[in-house]
Amino acid sequence: MADVSFLENENQMVIDAELQTIAEQLLNDWIYENLNEGQFFADWRIADMSDSNYLKGRFNLFYDLNKGDEYYLEYDEEA
Numbered sequence: 514m515a516d517v518s519f520l521e522n523e524n525q526m527v528i529d530a531e532l533q534t535i536a537e538q539l540l541n542d543w544i545y546e547n548l549n550e551g552q553f554f555a556d557w558r559i560a561d562m563s564d565s566n567y568l569k570g571r572f573n574l575f576y577d578l579n580k581g582d583e584y585y586l587e588y589d590e591e592a
Contacts (some may be wrong), residue, residue, distance in 0.1 A: 557584050
């Protein structure tokens with residue numbers, strides 16, 4: 514097997530477009546897989562993986578979660 518990718522000599526715009534398509538499909542698959550566990554769990558997975566303080570805070574507020582609750586997401590309230 515070669516140590517180089519078959520994509521090495523391909524147009525970067527074509528590669529980027531395909532990677533974007535794959536990323537979107539993987540995200541959709543991941544979201545639908547989490548939805549199988551219910552809306553709350555899907556929302557929690559998205560908020561938990563997010564770097565957004567705002568989104569974590571809004572998740573906690575929407576589901577009325579407080580520090581100490583199992584699914585409470587830590588976030589910087591000052592940010």
